[in-house]
Amino acid sequence: MYTRIIMQKNQRIILYILILITGASWIVLSIDNTGASNIAAPQAGFPAPDFTLKTPEGKIYILSELKGQAVLVNLWATWCPPCRAEMPAIEKVYQDYKDDGFIVLAIDMTYQDDPFAVVPFAEQYGLTFPILLDETGETAAAYQLRSLPSSYFINRAGIIQEVVIGGPMSETLLRTRIEQILQ
Amino acid sequence: MLTLFRNIFAPPRHMILLVLAMWLGLLLSEKRAERHGIGKDNFNNLIFYCFLAFILGGRVSFILQNILAFIKNPLDIISINPDLFDLFGAIVAAGIAGLIYGQRRGLLFWSTLDALTPFFAVITIGLGFSHLAAGTAFGKETDLPWGINLWNASRHPTQIYEIIASFLTFILLWFKKYNPRSGILFLTFTALITGFQLFIQAFRADGVLILNGIRQTQIIAWVILIFIFILLEIRLKEKVT
Incomplete structure (x- = not known):
């Protein structure tokens, strides 16, 4: 893997750009609009189970x-x-x-x-x-x-x-x- | 099986998994240290001073952030309670200690990080197991067949994703051909771990959301990737000595 990367600088730059574009797309695709969970559970971030x-x-x-x-x-x-x-x-x-x-x-x-x-x-x-x-x-x-x-x-x-x-x-x-x- | 594992390593016993990972990581790193020009004695001393600084730095940082509470109970400064600890302060202190020791002993910065890479890689695997045991770093609800029942819902097994990603990273780096350019091993490790985190964070339910639902950790990971790529290019320009 490294041999190829070291030898081809232009390919490396293209690879970096592709990774960054894929990453940015993934960030947009995984936008969460569902809001906080309403399920009660005994863990930080959840509503406390009622009693x-x-x-x-x-x-x-x-x-x-x-x-x-x-x-x-x-x-x-x-x-x-x-x-x-x-x-x-x-x-x-x-x-x-x-x-x-x-x-x-x-x-x-x-x-x-x-x-x-x-x-x-x-x-x-x-x-x-x-x-x-x-x-x-x-x-x-x-x-x-x-x-x-x-x-x-x-x-x-x-x-x-x-x-x-x-x-x-x-x-x-x-x-x-x-x-x-x-x- | 998952329930059995979570019962055996229920908090605070989940810390055992981290300690085991540290021990195994050190063993493997020590084995490869000489390949990176770091003698075993120097390596072990470096780890010792960093670990000491980690413990002290974590406590000192916590004290500084909660100084009024400690003024009321000064003896708690030496309390063995592990919750009186600031992880960020601990990491910064360990880093500073490592830099000082490395400079005094003439250790090369990038070679030292390369020598420590197996240690970091095994720690990330251990961290995944400890998250699984404690039920932290949990996933979003899902109907997928591989969802795990956690916190009263079927959820993405994000901890298992984390373990698989870290394990693959470790295998890839452990068995890869030796590269004489220092820093490449460490930077590849950070790039892989950051990339995997950017991907896995999408399935997490406990992240901080900013700007209409964008995950803060994903943005941070993306920016870190840019820096890693720049550093990789800088390192690759260096002549092999």
Whole structure:
């Protein structure tokens, strides 16, 4: 291939021009006017999958009703060490940003957790944000949960802007991501 | 099989694929380094300093961009959390470190890039696999029979397109006849990868759209191709030493 290219300069120039014309044509042919996807999926760029879940006290939260607020959806369990480790940082940033329109929805994977351990856990860590119970695993399935903790940073339009799988998240990481979804 | 693969290498384990690609790429590059006039010691030192600069540069760049958050938690500067990282800053830092080391050791710029080409080529294959595992760099919805079910829809397997393109590029460059003109190997690699990206981006669903739906990455790739062609011509004019 190179031997031919090196020997024939004119052929090379023609080849470059042909490639560039083909490239430009391909760019025009692949213009996308379909707009953003409306399918909800647990990935950055998609609308966040909706859910309706209850707190241990029975208060109902519907994610789609929180549009206009920046939301951190955190999937966790009481037996998961990194989940426990990141809770104090989440509580701290919740206190700092809640007046700016930020809310944390910490969803306990109750279907694979001890339901009686959730409230004592929240009390032990002094958590003041809503803790929701996924008793059937439906929300875990909608978010295609594969690792705990999993965190979804959702902007005011209800679009997932950032996904952090695994943990614990540091306070600085939380602050940088929250600042982005609050914009 | 795809589901099994995605479960095994679900994030954050998808990084294992990148590390494996780095290791394999280095092994292959080291094997061919002497052909490009780079001694094994120099090659390994170059990689070491670039890697160190990559890690430090990525963190420093992230800190500079989020300085207020770090002022509140200065200890997070040394946090092992990989998300506190800026990839662009890391690449720039690694490039600068490579240039400085190369200049001090008298390494020839284009020959060094040629020596590193197998490394870059294997990294692009690993990147494709890591995208597939994480479900990132995903495709547009399609009814085509080879569509993969991802993010609640049948989509173009853009990650697999990426793997095939990168693999073909690697094979083509690995088995091609040795060219004594330095820089040609690296520039051919960048031209092929950029050309493939220009093509594959059309099937991606996660790109940035500008000017009534034109993909920003395709425009960038097209402009890069022009620069590569100019550089190829300049390199081909050089006399073989």
